[in-house]
Amino acid sequence: MKKLTRLAAAITFAVALTSQIASAETVIDFEDLTLTPGSFYNGNTGVTNTDGWVSGGATFNNSFTREPTYSYWSGWAYSNVTNSTTTGFQNQYASFAGGGxxxxxxxxxxxxYAVASGGNLFVNLPTSTVxxxxWLNNTTYAALAMRDGADGNSGMTEFVTGAFGSKESYSDMFGTYSLDPDGxxxxxxxxxxxxxxxxxxADTGSVTRYLADYRDDKSDNPDALLFGGNDYVxxxxxxxxLSSLGNAKSFSVSLESTDIGPFGANTPSYFAIDNLSVAAVPEPATWLALVSVSGAVAMRRRRKRSV
Incomplete structure (x- = not known):
């Protein structure tokens, strides 16, 4: 009887431990990063690098290139800029919400919060988490380009074709620039x-959302009702x-726009995120301990029946 009592206690402990580990969540809110007010970090350490950066145990890829007369970056930056009104590239680090x-x-x-730009984007999740x-938002740069057709440039230097829903198109020496002809x-x-x-x-799952949606048919948009079925940026x-990503160790990000030109999408390829939540998953050793205890229970029962 004492052995059975100890065994039952061990089972209870193992199950409770596994349940506790599996349900533990951590929110990566980027507040462990250092910034002065109204500033950002885009990988600029003074030299060309592809180091990326880490917050809350998650790794965000970044590439910063410094040339003699200019520099550029892609990947992930982090920011606390609050400007939700200024158009153009010079305001590329601001969330359209006006903060985190x-x-x-x-x-x-x-x-x-984090700001992403470019085509090669990924996040490595903390070890043993899913x-x-x-939380997702537009950047001010992208939002005003879509809503107003304004990207901070003018005339031939405009990147965007026009405001979403305007059905605009034009051609130049490079080719044709066009929004959806039906709006x-x-x-x-x-x-x-x-x-x-x-x-x-391998792919473990995917999640799609709309940073702007002017389509007549929004039936595949899970957030359409949030905006009353109306067009929105x-x-x-x-x-x-993100639970549909399953047991992913990392996730990549892709963007798609209907504002297309001869060189690809004209919409600024930017977005912002905050409060990335991850849940701990038990280490293999924890699962092994639980399996061992379960096996011992089964063996004990078989022995008892054979006596």
Missing amino acids: ATSDGTVDVGGK ARSL NDFFRITFNGKSGLDGLG LSQWLDVD
Whole structure:
């Protein structure tokens, strides 16, 4: 009887431990990063590098290139810029909401958040965790380009064709620039779960959301009702469930727009995130301990029946 009591206690402990580990969540809110008010970090350490940066145990890829007369970056930056009104590239580090996100998605003016730009984007999740959710927003640069057709340039230097829904198009020496001819424009983002690090490996699942949606048919947009079925450019922080990414060790990000030119999408390829939530998953040793205890229980029962 004493042995059975000890065994039952061991089982209870193992199950409780596993349940506790599996349900533990961590929110990566970027507040562990250092910034002065109204500033950002885009990988500029003074020299060309591809070091990336880390917050809350997650790694965000970044590439910064310094040339003699100019520099450029891609990947992930972090920021606490609050400018939601100025158009153009010079305001590329601002969320359109005007700050970071609180735990319930309201604006945290002066709070830190991450800004992404470019085509090669990935996040390596902390070891032994899975993605649960994040808050998503446009950048001011992209939002005003879509809403107003204004990207801070003028005339022939405009990158965007026009405002979403305007059906505009034109041609120049390089080719044709065109929005959707029926006004069904969109700017779509997809998070792609990967079985390996650095956005590599097998697909584990994906999640798609719309940073702007001017389509007549929004039936595939899970957030359409949030905006009353109306056309919108996302201006608030949006809660995105990432549980469909499964057991991904990393996720990559892709963007798609209906504003197309001869060199690809004209919409600025930017967005912002905050409060990336991850959940711990038990280490293999923990699962092994639970399996061992379960095996011992089964063996004990078989022995008891054979006596």
